[in-house]
Amino acid sequence: MKLLRFLKNDRYPDCLKIKGRPKLPTSSFKEADRLYHAFDNEDLDEYENIKLETIRFPDFSCNWSRFSKLRHVRLRKNGKKTDGCYSFTVKVSRYKSFATPVHDPISDRIFPNYSHVEVRELFEGEDILYEPPKNRKKKSKKRKSIRMEYRQNLLNNKFIELSPE
Numbered sequence: 001m002k003l004l005r006f007l008k009n010d011r012y013p014d015c016l017k018i019k020g021r022p023k024l025p026t027s028s029f030k031e032a033d034r035l036y037h038a039f040d041n042e043d044l045d046e047y048e049n050i051k052l053e054t055i056r057f058p059d060f061s062c063n064w065s066r067f068s069k070l071r072h073v074r075l076r077k078n079g080k081k082t083d084g085c086y087s088f089t090v091k092v093s094r095y096k097s098f099a100t101p102v103h104d105p106i107s108d109r110i111f112p113n114y115s116h117v118e119v120r121e122l123f124e125g126e127d128i129l130y131e132p133p134k135n136r137k138k139k140s141k142k143r144k145s146i147r148m149e150y151r152q153n154l155l156n157n158k159f160i161e162l163s164p165e
Helices: 001-007 070-074 141-158
Strands: 035-037 062-066 084-089 099-103 116-121 159-162
Touching: 035 070, 062 070, 062 099, 070 159, 099 159
Parallel strands: none
Antiparallel strands: 035 062, 035 084, 062 116, 084 159, 099 116
């Protein structure tokens, strides 16, 4: 109810509203930009570490620090005010040129999100400035192994910004 009142009071953050702004090319990302991702207590193991399997890669959804504050990860469908947030840099997301962030604004009537980014898998021969399409995944043992290495590197280089409540 509080969220609905928040939205009705027109206090939804302007930085998340699309307002006619264009989708930006992958060349717009700076290596030091941060990507924010929400998590909750169910994403943690018994040692309070984020579980590897919670990183749904490829097409890993994040908010771009250029247009979002870290607490804005809570303002999404299925988001909770108790969600935590971790971040990693664009440089980390481009680990071994295996993936790259793609600006993918969400034009939703209730939860617009101009800062939305998907980290998408690159295939051999594709540059980090290439914009891979959504929902593609090569199925092979080698690619599966590389995806696992990629996800582990992301966990190794993440920074917990907000702990889940």
